[in-house]
Amino acid sequence: MNLTLKIWRQKNASDKGKMVDYKVNDISPDMSFLEMLDVLNEQLVNKDESPIAFDHDCREGICGMCSLYINGEAHGPDRGITTCQLHMRMFKDGDTITIEPFRATAFPVIKDLIVDRTSFDRIQHAGGFISVNTSGNTIDANSIPVNKHDADKAFEAATCIGCGACVASCKNSSAMLFVGAKVSQFALLPQGKVEATDRVLNMVRQMDEEGFGNCTNTGACEVECPKGISLENIARMNREYLSATLKG
């Protein structure tokens, strides 16, 4: 199929940036979206033009690196997938596709479609861990039984890939789904309960400092989340935060 692409081009963080039109032809429906961009980039390189910069790595939906805002949706029109898992069979011949970076104050653009998501890392530095040493001198793994229901819920929260689709989809650029998932993972496990109070307070403080907005329960984040992280996690974080504040 033949497509028109409208792509955000921005040389660097200080450049103003603009949308630029490109054409690609003979795209196979079996290609992934990123493979389609590979085709475009090969064309651009061969014409001595600067290729489109976009983040990507594992190309199997788990590293969380790819982060395109396609036709107004984080990771494009399909559900439960990352950009690298979006296939061209979701589009049809003659389509015009708009491609932008994930936009948020806390995600400044580095170049073209690449944004800086280190704000996510900094939130994790503030409390996204259990304070145990890695010496291996701990108790036997089976001496802490965990209710399967809780273990499964903790796992579901832990499958977050930190891509930032939740932030990009939120009209307030809120990171509550991301932070809620990490807070929930540990809050649901007996190992994580010990420092639950400090964790939620520190992570929320850092989240606010990074310039993410608040949650107004729209739910767009859950819809666009490639891993289907549930809004329940935001509710759980709010409960944890409330009880931590009362304790504090």
Add this chain to the structure above:
Amino acid sequence: MALDSKIPKGPIKDKWTDYKNHINLVNPANKRNIDVIIVGTGLAGGSAAATLAELGYNVKAFCFQDSPRRAHSIAAQGGINAAKNYQGDGDSTYRLFYDTVKGGDYRSREANVYRLAEVSANIIDQCVAQGVPFAREYGGLLDNRSFGGVLVSRTFYAAGQTGQQLLLGAYSAMNRQIGRGKIKMYNRHEMLDIVKIDGKARGIITRNLITGEIERHSAHAVVLGTGGYGNVFFLSTNAMGSNVTAAWKAHKRGAFFANPCYTQIHPTCIPVSGDHQSKLTLMSESLRNDGRIWVPKHKKDVEAIKAGTLKPKDLAEEDRDYYLERRYPAFGNLVPRDVASRAAKERCDAGYGVNATGEAVFLDFASAIERYGKETAHVRGLDENDAALVKKLGQEVIKNKYGNLFQMYEKIVDQDPYNTPMMIYPAVHYTMGGIWVDYNLMTTVPGLYCIGEANFSDHGANRLGASALMQGLADGYFVLPYTIGDYLSNDIRTGPISTDTKEFEEVEAEVRKNIDHLINNNGSHSVDYFHKKLGKIMWNKVGMARNVKGLTEAISEIKALREEFWKDVKVPGTNEEYNEELAKAGRVADFLELGELFAKDALNREESCGGHFREDSVELDGEQKGEAKRDDENFAYVAAWEYKGEPSDAVLHKEQLEFKDIELKQRSYK
């Protein structure tokens, strides 16, 4: 230079304990004065960074991704082995050791593998304490599954995302240390060379991938946890950015490269669909617990399936060839990866491949769905003879176990694997070869360590499933923190290493010269053009089956391609900006050298062992007819190559492997 593996004396089960009791330690106050550089933040690098920082060393960690959490360990699916014997099915440290050595086709170092098995159980304790949400049973205890090449259930898992959960565990341990200021993290930085001072590794040169800035970083020791080099084949299950550059630069600075030809071709990957393909996707080996592999018995059915006139699920049982169950009744679908891959290739080469390219076999869950469905119906007191109900219940169980994998498959192939068998074919997945290290995980360059997939040490010629995660974490959490301390105990009076020296200056100048060449080359072909060509040579001539003619051709073709690359590659833009083409060009330049050494190593090893299959070395008769033939008399050694300029000039050093605790015998899975 003679290779000294530094294996401690004494009985195998006491070596590691004795070793730990007698090494030199660094006191906590002195650790504060010692810097360690760690390149790569996957399971090996990430766990090492966290542990060394926690011990008190100043750690500088580097990754090319935008966050340490994105290292490719994240994509490991199936699980992690540990000799816990929670299932009471006869597992033990010895058995895990034995299985790993046997699975590696007797080409790994006994002492290292025993230590790996010994610390394996601790990894699970550690990860649970960190909050890694492993799969559990209803009683709240940890669940296990089986993997290929073994007869026990010792694999711990978190659905099909075990690597992700373990990496996020290591990342969380890193975060704690980054927050404390003990790890300084350098994201989006690529290591471009090693700096040696007085023969010791004392630093690295990096490029900031955002600004292009070339930076000098010094330390008392340098650790590489930079993963494998499967992308030398262009198409592999590795991430797009996975590369050999750090390891290759280390090689060029004196680290011997061991067994480069040992590559794991994983049997269950989604087949190639066309020339546009940029990478291949793995379907976890755990699927072979429940999936049965088959092709049609008759060519007419193959043709009918290809033409779309026959649906695979409608082909009668007696017309199917479950070739793994037929050839290897003892292990069936759970034979090791190298054996399963070769068997798939054998069937496809014989014309039984089931897709348009003729390079695919079926992985079928219908019998598992029925079995689980009946079981669930029985438990719930429902009608076990209601086929539709049984199917629905069975599909739910399968979804619980492998849901994310089935979803991945469906998105890529556009077929529903709950209702039609998956199509799979082998693909390059893991490299057992890597930088040679001694028992301390130190390379032949003093002060330069190599851990995880990047080194060669534990998996011999074939890695068993769920052992990569085990090795990465064992090296980083439990082995390196001891061994590196012994080395660093000599550095307590050294003081900070200056980067303002001629050694740093010279290496930096070389790095800049290389970049300038690439940027100003103004050639006519893109980096990918060369990478794809290299991949084709590797896959066709240095792939699943190798012979003298193909390998000899590959060596000269790769050499010619490398020369063409340097003359004719085109890299747009400048160094002083985010420039992925430039980053890729540097990586492909190194693959073009490694590829030749790889083929040279494969040519040298005139035997079949593990993932290295030489068509001129097969069993000619008896029960094992047609199986790979190892040659212990002449090749029970590690081939460690010393860099001497061109790859063709590399000098071979042999580390003779001694098997004192396991008897060398032919690997049989029949």
